[in-house]
Amino acid sequence: MMKRNILFAIGLAVFLGSGLISQITNQSDSAWENLKELVLIPGVSGYENEVAEFIRSRLPREVKSQIDDMHNLWFTVGKGRPHLVFVAHTDELGFVVEEITPQGTLKVSSRGGFLPQMYEGHAVQVHTERGVVEGIVAPRPDYFQRDLELSAYATEDVNIYLGVSSQEGARAMGISEGDSITTKKKIVELSPELLATRAVDDRAGCAALLEVSHRVDWTKIENKTITFAWDVQEEIGLIGASRLAQKLDADFVFPVDTFVSSAGPFDSKRFAHLPLGKGAVLRAIDSSNIAPRTELEKVMAIAKANKIPIQLGNTRGGNDGSVFVPLGAVNIPLSWPGTYSHSFIEKIHRTDLEALTDLIIALVRDWE
Amino acid sequence: MISVALSMLVMISVAVLNAEESSVFKLTQTLFPIPSPTGYEEPLVEAITGILPSGHKIRRDNLGSLYWGPKNRGSQIAVCTPMDEVGYFVSGINPGGYLRLDKAVYVPSLIDSYHLGHSMIVWTAKGPIEGVLALPSLHILSAEVRKEFQENPGLPLAFLDIGVGSEAEARERGVEMLDAVTPWREITKLAGSKVAGHSLGLKCCTALVLNLAKNFSVSQTPNATFVWMSQTKFPVRRSHPRSGLGALRVSKEVKAKIIIIVDVFPCDVEDQRKLIVGDGPVLVYSKDRVTKIGERIQYLSRDKGLPLQLAPDYSSSVLNPFLKEDAEFIGLFLPVKFSQTPSEIVDIKDVETLNSLLSALLQEGRI
Numbered sequence: 034m035m036k037r038n039i040l041f042a043i044g045l046a047v048f049l050g051s052g053l054i055s056q057i058t059n060q061s062d063s064a065w066e067n068l069k070e071l072v073l074i075p076g077v078s079g080y081e082n083e084v085a086e087f088i089r090s091r092l093p094r095e096v097k098s099q100i101d102d103m104h105n106l107w108f109t110v111g112k113g114r115p116h117l118v119f120v121a122h123t124d125e126l127g128f129v130v131e132e133i134t135p136q137g138t139l140k141v142s143s144r145g146g147f148l149p150q151m152y153e154g155h156a157v158q159v160h161t162e163r164g165v166v167e168g169i170v171a172p173r174p175d176y177f178q179r180d181l182e183l184s185a186y187a188t189e190d191v192n193i194y195l196g197v198s199s200q201e202g203a204r205a206m207g208i209s210e211g212d213s214i215t216t217k218k219k220i221v222e223l224s225p226e227l228l229a230t231r232a233v234d235d236r237a238g239c240a241a242l243l244e245v246s247h248r249v250d251w252t253k254i255e256n257k258t259i260t261f262a263w264d265v266q267e268e269i270g271l272i273g274a275s276r277l278a279q280k281l282d283a284d285f286v287f288p289v290d291t292f293v294s295s296a297g298p299f300d301s302k303r304f305a306h307l308p309l310g311k312g313a314v315l316r317a318i319d320s321s322n323i324a325p326r327t328e329l330e331k332v333m334a335i336a337k338a339n340k341i342p343i344q345l346g347n348t349r350g351g352n353d354g355s356v357f358v359p360l361g362a363v364n365i366p367l368s369w370p371g372t373y374s375h376s377f378i379e380k381i382h383r384t385d386l387e388a389l390t391d392l393i394i395a396l397v398r399d400w401e
Numbered sequence: 402m403i404s405v406a407l408s409m410l411v412m413i414s415v416a417v418l419n420a421e422e423s424s425v426f427k428l429t430q431t432l433f434p435i436p437s438p439t440g441y442e443e444p445l446v447e448a449i450t451g452i453l454p455s456g457h458k459i460r461r462d463n464l465g466s467l468y469w470g471p472k473n474r475g476s477q478i479a480v481c482t483p484m485d486e487v488g489y490f491v492s493g494i495n496p497g498g499y500l501r502l503d504k505a506v507y508v509p510s511l512i513d514s515y516h517l518g519h520s521m522i523v524w525t526a527k528g529p530i531e532g533v534l535a536l537p538s539l540h541i542l543s544a545e546v547r548k549e550f551q552e553n554p555g556l557p558l559a560f561l562d563i564g565v566g567s568e569a570e571a572r573e574r575g576v577e578m579l580d581a582v583t584p585w586r587e588i589t590k591l592a593g594s595k596v597a598g599h600s601l602g603l604k605c606c607t608a609l610v611l612n613l614a615k616n617f618s619v620s621q622t623p624n625a626t627f628v629w630m631s632q633t634k635f636p637v638r639r640s641h642p643r644s645g646l647g648a649l650r651v652s653k654e655v656k657a658k659i660i661i662i663v664d665v666f667p668c669d670v671e672d673q674r675k676l677i678v679g680d681g682p683v684l685v686y687s688k689d690r691v692t693k694i695g696e697r698i699q700y701l702s703r704d705k706g707l708p709l710q711l712a713p714d715y716s717s718s719v720l721n722p723f724l725k726e727d728a729e730f731i732g733l734f735l736p737v738k739f740s741q742t743p744s745e746i747v748d749i750k751d752v753e754t755l756n757s758l759l760s761a762l763l764q765e766g767r768i
Contacts, residue, residue, distance in 0.1 A: 154742035177670040181510035185551040196591030223564025299537035350540040375539035
């Protein structure tokens with residue numbers, strides 16, 4: 034009965050709201066195009082300013098954005114309750130220069146969790162004050178041996194060769210301790226609808242929110258408050274989100290981030306087995322949150338009413354919304370299914386990103 | 402289709418570095434994107450023959466090596482270089498559309514692991530297809546799979562994702578068994594004149610010999626043969642010392658009094674750490690067979706002020722087959738760092754010096 038009531042209420046809201054907000058069916062591909070630009074911008078956790086500035090520069094003129102000293106970026110529209118906060122994180126995984134050795138190589142610390150062996154033998158970019166310097170992550174010292182018995186390759190083993198042989202040589206190139214390091218990024222377009230690259234987590238979320246910011250008529254928002262936020266340092270402990278949670282006083286928080294799908298060839302299909310290309314995902318349960326069933330049904334009903342393809346599942350990993358929960362908010366994570374998480378080839382399907390974008394528009398419009 | 406794609410890749414690659422580089426390195430940039438895994442050297446052969454001037458005869462042996470020299474096969478001098486890189490081929494397509502890979506060469510253990518989680522190109526008859534070698538998703542990674550990736554990250558873990566969901570879809574895109582597969586590659590500019598890329602040293606050597614052939618007219622070098630050897634990384638069964646099959650075939654085919662092998666020299670591996678990338682080419686010779694040509698190169702190096710490093714008695718599967726022949730031979734090698742990794746490092750200065758030494762040798766005609 035309750036479910037039918039929710040469906041009816043949503044159907045009515047859709048009907049009434051149809052003239053207020055731009056048509057969901059009028060899809061554009063700009064979230065997809067935004068994503069392709071956003072993934073290439075360096076933004077290791079703690080170094081997100083370039084990403085934040087890019088997003089800020091692309092926001093519609095009518096919204097008044099704010100940015101704090103951590104480079105959390107947000108804008109708020111409307112007034113009254115409920116207060117809906119949609120949040121995506123701008124940071125990505127990477128390294129930070131810890132030491133410049135006497136031989137001119139770089140020792141690093143990692144920002145976020147990943148397999149450091151992905152970097153072994155590959156090119157990286159050091160982001161210095163004077164610009165990008167390229168280097169190579171040296172293979173382990175016995176790399177040329179045949180029948181080598183391998184052990185785990187750790188962050189402590191990472192040693193970046195720049196082509197110089199002294200610390201002075203490295204400093205002359207502009208390198209300093211504290212510089213951030215990313216892989217030399219590349220977008221692999223597996224098909225027009227499918228790409229694999231670094232930092233889809235969570236630039237896809239950023240791209241979706243940016244796209245929605247242009248497709249909503251913010252002057253028509255009534256009887257609720259909407260905040261769109263792009264926060265920092267998610268990968269190293271939800272640090273930016275914690276600051277925002279204190280500041281924003283949300284009733285409902287919708288973190289927009291990857292649903293780690295087990296659709297890859299190595300993954301157990303016991304859970305998280307949501308395929309790519311079948312729509313947005315409602316990340317019902319993960320390592321940091323259990324979304325209330327009532328709210329899940331409400332989102333599913335809004336999606337259904339708007340003919341938005343949506344999947345429901347559980348996975349692992351945390352999300353930014355979880356730090357809003359102790360302060361009283363309800364956390365409803367929105368996602369797309371992604372494989373090869375925390376790698377250089379995070380894979381995403383365009384259909385899913387577009388469905389996610391449409392879902393956010395529908396929630397902004399129809400959620401009461 | 403492949404030609405068009407290659408042209409685009411060449412244009413992209415050439416655009417990477419600015420115009421300050423040498424003519425040999427410009428030629429290297431042209432050849433760099435062209436795949437040439439062992440046994441699949443045809444695209445590179447096509448590119449080389451397209452650049453070679455007219456005059457000499459072009460011929461091939463039955464393993465695919467390319468010879469450019471006098472018609473009668475006999476010559477005073479032969480300059481030989483390998484042209485095959487470490488690469489893979491499609492060995493299967495699973496029901497989910499993932500391509501399984503294999504390789505036909507015996508190489509350092511770590512080679513396959515570098516490519517897991519990175520992009521690769523499948524060279525199909527319909528054109529190149531880009532894919533990525535799958536990785537487990539970190540958040541849902543089991544302890545067993547993690548251990549396997551850390552301790553045994555080889556081809557059994559290689560699943561090439563080309564963005565399809567079935568074997569039929571993969572075949573529809575043109576994938577067939579034994580299609581060549583190579584890593585996606587790009588040149589990385591390091592400090593000074595050092596550059597890095599997949600099989601970059603090999604492509605420098607290929608380009609260097611091509612540059613010599615291009616710059617010396619047939620009338621200037623009537624008795625010189627230039628050879629680009631295929632299948633040098635495929636081992637001859639039960640060979641001691643270890644020999645590359647293609648090199649062995651060339652050693653039998655080439656009838657020259659003097660043979661110069663141009664190849665890469667891994668500097669940062671055991672026993673060779675005293676040699677340095679950027680300090681000049683490496684003269685490889687046998688202490689027991691001091692040759693006039695070796696002495697001549699050392700003289701030229703001193704006379705022209707060109708740096709040269711020495712590596713007596715260095716052994717490699719490319720050099721070894723020539724040990725048994727009667728010809729006077731030496732190796733004049735390009736020092737490389739991180740050999741056979743995705744980022745093989747060379748110094749353009751070394752490439753230039755090697756070119757100058759070989760040019761001087763060919764030019765003086767006193768050999």
